[in-house]
Amino acid sequence: MEESLDFISSLPSEILLQIISLIPLKEAVKTSILSTAWRSLWSPFQVDLEIDSDYITSDEASKKLIQAMAMFLKSHNSPELWKFCKYGMVFSAIKGVQKELYLDFSVDKEMKSNLDLILEPNCSISSKHSIEITSFSSLKTLHLRSVNHHGKSLVSTLFSNCLQLESLKLEKCNGLQRIDMKANICLQSFTMMDCPDMIGITVSAPNLKSFWYRGVLPQIQLKGSPQLIDVILNLREGLGQNEFDCEDVLSLLASLKDIEILTISGWLLQWLCTAGVIFRRLEFQFSKLKELRWIGSLMDRPKRDSLACFLNIVPLLEILFVKIDQSYSSISCPIFHHYWHEPHLWMDYATVKSNASELKHLKLVKLIGFTNEEDQLLLMDFLLKKAATLNSMIVTSPENQSWRVSRIPYGQLKQMVRSYSKQIGISSANKECFFGLKEEDNNGLCPENGQCL
Structure with a gap:
């Protein structure tokens, strides 16, 4: 077994990339523990965004973030890891071959915040950046880790244009107190784990089939989900x-x-x-x-x-x-x-x-x-x-x-x-x-x- 693993690890990186592109993202990431050769495949491509944190909600900030994320999603390499850096926010993004996106804000500061997610086109942005929005709309799975005060604006913008999203997962979001989500008929699965400050969860999703929650007891309202x-x-x-x-x-x-x-x-x-x-x-x-x-x-x-x-x-x-x-x-x-x-x-x-x-x-x-x-x-x-x-x-x-x-x-x-x-x-x-x-x-x-x- 070890000899087979050593042989596979000795293959050129282009072939190793082909191998991990054929498996789901969760299993692909686990290959990083196999050897140095596999770990090197996950060296992040760093993107520096020169945006002052005081203007995080401005049109120019939204434009730059959307363009950068769209470029990442349109890249032909899958799976792939990018690290986005800007004043006031640092986060990593991993995309998989099965239209999966994983965002991790865990390196950023924790602050008390609420998160409103509405799954419908953001007209103020899509009219200016329709090409970028098209890149978001094909996502099927969105996994968010450690969403915080600074990251919630990007998450809300991204979510609002993931029109074919079927699965959403949030985990380890310290400081997140409330989430209010309105989804369309595509969303079928919502998972939330280990958010210790959670007070209230409101979900409206007409075709939701599974709701999985782990953590403290918040006030939970599941509205209009007859398929649950x-x-x-x-x-x-x-x-x-x-x-x-x-x-x-x-x-x-x-x-x-x-x-x-x-x-x-x-x-x-x-x-x-x-x-x-x-x-x-x-x-x-x-x-x-x-x-x-x-x-x-x-x-x-x-x-x-x-x-x-x-x-x-x-x-x-x-x-x-x-x-x-x-x-x-x-x-x-x-x-x-x-x-x-x-x-x-x-x-x-x-x-x-x-x-x-x-x-x-x-x-x-x-x-x-x-x-x-x-x-x-x-x-x-x-x-x-x-x-x-x-x-x-x-x-x-x-x-x-x-x-x-x-x-x-x-x-x-x-x-x-x-x-x-x-x-x-x-x-x-x-x-x-x-x-x-x-x-x-x-x-x-x-x-x-x-x-x-």
């Missing part, structure tokens, strides 16, 4: 500097009632139950949800019971993933002063189990990060009891060892152990039965499409 299918709410950083507003969260959940795939942080369900929400009494259900992914730092009794409560409004659920990741931050639940609340959180396990709805369509359960804790065992027992048509339950330890689970009454334990050479028994927490764990040949770490954020 897949949503990730990985709130691993808790509230940040924001306040918890139960009504805002319920409004968000109501807007997601027709999605088919949902990833959600366990602490949010627990807080809703503790704050007074009774899921059975809500005016909506997740009537189309087929796949649910619960993620959190631990599975304790309140989180287990709040998940059981939430399952009452997911009548057609077919697949459930529960990921317990101890590297996640532990989010402590505050004290809420309410006269009514989700009663499951104050009931014993037997009552919770008897009052919960049957999971008539649940076929597959995966417990990731299984540690044999009592509350995890009770969750297994609950799911095996309520899901009459369950085909498979797989548990995976933090060490990535996986077992297939079956519920074994005490009277059948000896017979079941004889039938499997690699099976162990764990007594259920309520001492009603054993769980038979048969070792899996392959692990069940992640959902089939691998999207855990």
Whole structure:
């Protein structure tokens, strides 16, 4: 393998460029770690723009920026890295062969800012620079990193003319507090990750199919997106500097009632139950949800019971993933002063189990990060009891060892152990039965499409 890599690395740079031009941008960039020869392909071409930062919004500044970016996008070399330098702003730009553009402002200063993105032609600019605008309009994927106060003007101008844009991703935008985006029918995917100062997100995109978010809990409004299918709410950083507003969260959940795939942080369900929400009494259900992914730092009794409560409004659920990741931050639940609340959180396990709805369509359960804790065992027992048509339950330890689970009454334990050479028994927490764990040949770490954020 090493000999093959050395041989490929010894090829002329023109051939190496041809190789990386045939693969997606994300994989192409990774070649820079292979050797010095590959790394040299990513030496940036530097563009110095002599523009005073005090006039960043002027027509002349916009003209120079647009012309420079258009020249970059029209270049025949792909993938390619340019570094743009001007007074008050430095950023790098990488374009890929599949109409991808990656902008990184991380070397610039961080300042508090908001970002308004409107996906429609910017008439004041396009009338003067129609050729340059044509270069932007063919972009399919736009990836923005560390967008800041100085960079947002360029980003807004660029976005407004990416008329065929299908995928937008923002990450590590420190200082960015709010984003208001209005997109056309082309945009199908919006991802936002690790923006610690985020307060509010408003998205209007009629053909949006996936919304993936990771970070602190902001106020999120998704307007006019009837095609939305897949949503990730990985709130691993808790509230940040924001306040918890139960009504805002319920409004968000109501807007997601027709999605088919949902990833959600366990602490949010627990807080809703503790704050007074009774899921059975809500005016909506997740009537189309087929796949649910619960993620959190631990599975304790309140989180287990709040998940059981939430399952009452997911009548057609077919697949459930529960990921317990101890590297996640532990989010402590505050004290809420309410006269009514989700009663499951104050009931014993037997009552919770008897009052919960049957999971008539649940076929597959995966417990990731299984540690044999009592509350995890009770969750297994609950799911095996309520899901009459369950085909498979797989548990995976933090060490990535996986077992297939079956519920074994005490009277059948000896017979079941004889039938499997690699099976162990764990007594259920309520001492009603054993769980038979048969070792899996392959692990069940992640959902089939691998999207855990």
